[in-house]
Amino acid sequence: MTDRPNAAGSPVALAAALRSTGYLADDGIATAAFLALQMNRPLFCEGEPGTGKTALAHALAEVFGAELIRLQCHEGIDAAQALYDWDFPRQLLHLRALEAAAGASGERLDADSVEASLYDRRFLLARPILRALQSTPSVLLIDEIDRADDEFEAFLLEVLTEHAVTIPEVGEIRATTPPLVVLTSNRTREVHDALKRRCLYIWLDHPDLQREIEILHSRLPGLPERLAAQVAGAVQQLRRADLLKPPGVAETLDWARALQLVGARHLDVDSAAATLGAVLKYREDADRVRTQLDALLAS
Template sequence: MVASIPESVDATLGMLTGGNYVADRSLATALHLALSLQRPLFLEGEAGVGKTEIAKVLADQLDRRLIRLQCYEGLDVASAVYEWNYARQMVEIRLAEAAGTADRDKLAQDIFDDRFLIKRPILQALEADERGAPVLLIDELDRTDEPFEAFLLEVLSDFQVTIPELGPMRAATPPIVIITSNRTREIHDALKRRCFYYWVDYPSAAREREILRVKAPEAPAELSRQVVAFVHELRKMDLFKLPGVAETIDWVHALVQLDHLALDPAAIDNTLGVLLKYQDDIAKIQGSEATRILNQIKSELAGAAAVA
């Protein structure tokens, strides 16, 4: 039985919650509209804020196949959409020659057949599936170049690709398309116009604590409060790469593994490599600066507790 698309924003929010994804209502609204109106959803935001996870949760909660196209510089149609199996085609030609087949037009038609077509992620996503339209994740589109963006316009507008030898191949049911970008470069307006857009921001402190409660339930509450407060202070600073939610979760797991019930200067200095990914950032925070931030957040947390 094909799982049904959520019929309301509340149902969409519930679906995300059921997949252990802590979302706010605005994200659930954008996702609900994209699902209901069969439009691609373009998610933009800093790395590590949970954009890719949305597609994974969707596929899991709707029991759909997840087809992931991981983008990179130089990605082309042969890697993303399709290519012909030239080795098998050559074998077919040799067999035809050995059998004395003289009709070259028929042979050309035979070798450009679906049997010799290697289907890559985008073409796979256009195929019918008994579980329902698959979830197509086009991840980190900003890593590709503009020619590949231009190719995607046909896919996102008509949910089809045109193969010169076979003609247009169109999806009977449009796939659920999630596109992510870390905004290392601007994506062209023509592509964005074909999608619903949503900026995935860093979460508030309260929502990030809720994320830790879901993703790291073994962490002491005080440790989670201190970690979130510390990370939020780092996000105010001029660092080469600000820590995302993924790094917050990893840091809490690491601290729990080391049996830390709360933050202290030594724990921070010894584990900063889990939270920060560039040596210049680590050197900037390690030592006296980490101690200063820790003392500041402890004072603020104590003040907040006294007021409560």
């Protein structure tokens, strides 16, 4: 990305700009993002679910007024799904229109000319990576890269290095301004070193108690101080418990918002039990925590 505003002047300035969007970055996150911008390198964000990896990409796009383009990875994803496709229905309509026009005029269609017209750029469907190369400025979020397979990783190596793709019928398409690329991983499997070497790496932990309280106040203005402290403290305790799915920051915000909506001014056993579905997403976790709410809230 070029022509960046003063937000990219230093890690401190970037942290302040991110804070204005509601994303509270610690020194490590702000420095990693700053260096990714200055060095024009992808930022590889790894950590447990709910630690703010995806939210960082959203916040960076907002700070720089860039289009956020998201590629959600999944098992079996291939280059075609990430790069481009052809609009076959429109190509077929175009072919029929050519045939009709030729029939009316009595002219014979030239096969080479027809084929060339079918693979015109107007029939090209840009998928996330191609869109990011063509959009200026843009933030390309490659979400949950650990869910993709080795072949897709190998495909990404060239794209992230060259900032260009080649379409046989069209030729090379190269980014005039490379997008800021943010890759996220929940570490369900190890991503290959070859991909990581092309990136700047940051491990995102859950926020500490004080920063989680700050996040609550930033995202939920008007949240009572006592309620914010109680919710953040309870979530910190839940993360240390042996749960199937420890809550992330998104669940902390959902829980606080749910408590606000039911009129709770503080967190007690009754209000916690009634709103537990906002923070815990497995029945086994919820059943276990309900039997320990007194101890949880007393700690």
